[in-house]
Amino acid sequence: MPSNDKPVNGQETPSFCDLFDQMPPAPPVLELDGKHGTRRLARLRAAWKESWEEGGFLYQRWEEVFQARHAGWHEVANWIKAAALFGGLSLIVMMLDTAGDIAATTLNGLSAIPATNAGDDSGLWGTVDHPVRLFLADQAAHLSVAPAALYAFWQFAGVLALIGGFCKNAGARIAWALWGCASLAMIWSAAPSGGRAAATGLAALMWALASIFALRGLTLRPIVHNHPPQYQFNPALHLHATIPAPTPAGDDFGPDNIHPLQR
Incomplete structure (x- = not known):
């Protein structure tokens, strides 16, 4: 019996199509009596019911889905892995x-912004913002992009870097x-010559104040972690001395080679 499922208790599990083919054939009836469709529906219903019984094809698939919640990836059935990977x-x-469409729409919207150099150059923010607008407008004249699009991208990059920092x-x-250094360079290049130093210094001060939030928690001190050693080394010196065996009392002056004088 051909089947693609794993054997259960040493026996192959029949598929739904095999169960449908094993149903007893319906007795021959005439097509005119209107009962042929009813008999096929009865066979299909019986095969469906038998496949949901214990050991059936659909019963085994449902058990695999139920056990996949608590099993590892290597223990999950192959058809579940394939469905998960495909999904x-x-x-x-x-x-x-979707991300590509959103990015394309955003870039097209920025490019469609009409070129304008308008901007309030009064006040502290205008002293810093107006030179940036002038610099970007001058550079956009040599590029195929609107000055307003460059200015919007400059603002977006600064806000994103501030939030990420x-x-x-x-x-x-x-x-x-990098955004702060580039901004200072643009202000120094486009600011009026008489107030160039003041505008650049004011921009540097505002950038330093904003860096309090962007660089919070940043320290230049080296971080030293003092952890107790996992292994303790106890040096010990072992001396092995060989003590000679004690000699007998009569052998203090060497061997007894003196014999009494015999007459």
Whole structure:
């Protein structure tokens, strides 16, 4: 009996199609009596009911699904692994496709913003923001992008780096440092020559104040972890001395080689 399922108790588990084929054939009836469809429906219902009984095809599949919740990945049935992988890959493809559409729509929206150099150059923020607008507008004239799109991207990068740095992300803190240095360079380049130093210094001070939040918890002191040693070494010196065996009392002056004088 061909089957793709694992044997149960040394016997192969019949599939639903095999159970349907093993049903006793219906007695020959005429097509005109209207009972042929009823008999096929009865056979299908009987095969369905038998497959849900203990040891049936659908019963075994349901048991595998129920046991998969508590089993490891290597113990799960192969068809469940295949379904999970297919579903996961489909979800990843859908997410990537959606993310690509969102990114394309955002970039198209930024590019569609009309070019404008307008901006309030009064006040503290205007003293810092207006030179950046002028610098980006001057550079956008040589690029195929609107100045407003460059300015929006500059703002987005600064806000994202500030939030990421506040969350103690190393990459965001590096981006925050680069964003601040680039902003100071743009302000120094586009600010009026008479107030260039004041505008750049004011921007540096504002950037330093914002860095309190972006670089919170950052320290230049080396972190030393004092952990007790896991293994203790107790040096010991072992001396092995060989003590000679004591000699007999009569052998203090060597062997007895003196014999009495005989006449």
